[in-house]
Amino acid sequence: MILITGAAGFIGSAIAHSLNNLGFKTLTIDNFSTGYRSNLPKNTILIEGDCGDPETISQLQNYNVDTILHFAGQSSGEVSFNDPLADQKSNTTSTLLLLNYAKLKGIRKFIYASSMSVYGDHENLPVTEESVTMPKSLYAVGKLASEHYLNIYSNSDLKVVSLRLFNVYGPGQNLANLKQGMLSIYLAQALKDGQIKVKGSLERFRDLVYIDDVVEVVSLLVTTDLSNPYSVYNVANAYPVKVKEMITSIKAVLGNISVKEIEGTQGDQFGIFGSNYSLMKDFGWKPKIKHITGIKKMIAWAQNQR
Amino acid sequence: MILITGAAGFIGSAIAHSLNNLGFKTLTIDNFSTGYRSNLPKNTILIEGDCGDPETISQLQNYNVDTILHFAGQSSGEVSFNDPLADQKSNTTSTLLLLNYAKLKGIRKFIYASSMSVYGDHENLPVTEESVTMPKSLYAVGKLASEHYLNIYSNSDLKVVSLRLFNVYGPGQNLANLKQGMLSIYLAQALKDGQIKVKGSLERFRDLVYIDDVVEVVSLLVTTDLSNPYSVYNVANAYPVKVKEMITSIKAVLGNISVKEIEGTQGDQFGIFGSNYSLMKDFGWKPKIKHITGIKKMIAWAQNQR
Numbered sequence A, B: 001m002i003l004i005t006g007a008a009g010f011i012g013s014a015i016a017h018s019l020n021n022l023g024f025k026t027l028t029i030d031n032f033s034t035g036y037r038s039n040l041p042k043n044t045i046l047i048e049g050d051c052g053d054p055e056t057i058s059q060l061q062n063y064n065v066d067t068i069l070h071f072a073g074q075s076s077g078e079v080s081f082n083d084p085l086a087d088q089k090s091n092t093t094s095t096l097l098l099l100n101y102a103k104l105k106g107i108r109k110f111i112y113a114s115s116m117s118v119y120g121d122h123e124n125l126p127v128t129e130e131s132v133t134m135p136k137s138l139y140a141v142g143k144l145a146s147e148h149y150l151n152i153y154s155n156s157d158l159k160v161v162s163l164r165l166f167n168v169y170g171p172g173q174n175l176a177n178l179k180q181g182m183l184s185i186y187l188a189q190a191l192k193d194g195q196i197k198v199k200g201s202l203e204r205f206r207d208l209v210y211i212d213d214v215v216e217v218v219s220l221l222v223t224t225d226l227s228n229p230y231s232v233y234n235v236a237n238a239y240p241v242k243v244k245e246m247i248t249s250i251k252a253v254l255g256n257i258s259v260k261e262i263e264g265t266q267g268d269q270f271g272i273f274g275s276n277y278s279l280m281k282d283f284g285w286k287p288k289i290k291h292i293t294g295i296k297k298m299i300a301w302a303q304n305q306r
Helices: A010-021 A054-062 A084-105 A138-153 A182-193 A211-223 A243-254 A277-283 A291-305 B010-021 B054-062 B084-105 B138-153 B182-193 B211-223 B243-254 B277-283 B291-305
Strands: A002-005 A026-030 A045-048 A067-070 A109-115 A159-165 A167-169 A195-199 A208-210 A230-235 A258-262 B002-005 B026-030 B045-048 B067-070 B109-115 B159-165 B167-169 B195-199 B208-210 B230-235 B258-262
Touching: A002 A010, A010 A026, A010 A211, A045 A054, A054 A084, A067 A084, A067 A211, A084 A109, A084 A138, A084 B084, A084 B138, A109 A138, A109 A211, A138 A159, A138 A230, A138 B084, A138 B138, A159 A211, A167 A182, A167 A211, A167 A291, A182 A195, A182 A243, A182 A291, A195 A243, A208 A211, A208 A291, A211 A230, A211 A277, A230 A277, A243 A291, B002 B010, B010 B026, B010 B211, B045 B054, B054 B084, B067 B084, B067 B211, B084 B109, B084 B138, B109 B138, B109 B211, B138 B159, B138 B230, B159 B211, B167 B182, B167 B211, B167 B291, B182 B195, B182 B243, B182 B291, B195 B243, B208 B211, B208 B291, B211 B230, B211 B277, B230 B277, B243 B291
Parallel strands: A002 A026, A002 A067, A026 A045, A067 A109, A109 A159, A159 A230, A167 A208, A195 A258, B002 B026, B002 B067, B026 B045, B067 B109, B109 B159, B159 B230, B167 B208, B195 B258
Antiparallel strands: none
């Protein structure tokens, strides 16, 4: 049985559906803080609660889990500054509790949703998994601390992979959450007001990864025997897309949209993109969807949601 | 007024006494988990509580603090594995709470007791402040996360220094605590049983820093205007001392002591020593006490404690 935390969220639910379709039994945890009950696959067993609460994790005792996919967590750098303790609980304590459970129950595999935010701002791009980590937000500090905890607990019985997800986007992203997901925020604003408010420079850039490509990475890791006790992988498309290019892509479909530049947010990285060579080398994974195609697919989906 | 957390502990109390003697007004926090009430200087104001509890930190509101010296914290890598959540609260949540207080009250200076443990095991020694951080214990992960938090909160109004303390030893170290402080553990065992139980190899090595030298660093930082918003400094003697050399030094004073090698502890580093060039360059600090002298002084003190 596979445990998926955050299975009502954007990425977690896409993974849960995919694994259900592949025939895996899934157990899911979500506190529905930003995710939706309707995102959960039908055949899953749900534990409703916060992964940072020992009480939630203690409910796992009754299940035979062999693999943990930890995708729950407060996912906004900006929001992490509003309530640092809540962010710590959500992104770091949760990992400690799950690791403790994994150790007690002899879990074999643990896949963790880390973030490209652990790198901070770098001059030498693309960043590789060996690049120095310089977190700029409290969120990023928590993700990095979780990576370190996972590394320490990993061994030949408990194989661990930390995935440094770059900017994941696509159908299913929460258009009502204007604090997380650059593309989904812009798209939600464009569809609602015909105006995109950009927090920070239009020259900032990101590495956009389409949700289906992320799901494929996770499926590969779930179904393949891992050799190393601990690994870190960038999940990246390996090229930069400027904010202004994202907006051009949105305009190309939705027509004229006005753009307003407003003050940037604390801890925001200026620009980053990642190498995806390691994941290609070790698992033969290659992202299939370029941003131009992906943004079109996402807009088509978003228009259907209105 | 200077706030000193952990002022009933080994290092915190030495700093508190020194600053009191220099004429500074001090406010202190301690939960007496490992420290002693008798360690506190007489003229200090004490808040009894845990720095990881919001309630303790809220009591600071009534005082005019300009400088924070955060030296409280669970200080054993070994113990951090027994209760990971308690370690996180003690070593990371405490820093977040104090930073939040510092921001609200316009604190000017924050000096943090980090640890050489953030480096983990390195082949290229001595480690410098630019060396890669690879924490091996949950304790070390928490110290590193705190450093990152401090870096993020620092700015031209709130100057922050993280001190990566190497193995601090000397008079005042808690001889009753057999989980923390390599030298004090060996010494306590030698005095009590005539036998030293070494957890791990005799070839392991550490960088021993005498308590008075650490106190001098802190005094310098308290009394000097800092130019950078954030800095990290090794507090190191810059040469390695093997476990077997420590034991030789103890034997030289106490006579024949038997030695028993037992199993090592989780997350223990094999060997490390640090460069102290940065602290020398920026503040003219140089450690004065070599380990041979320091160990003699410590033994003389310990024998008086019996």
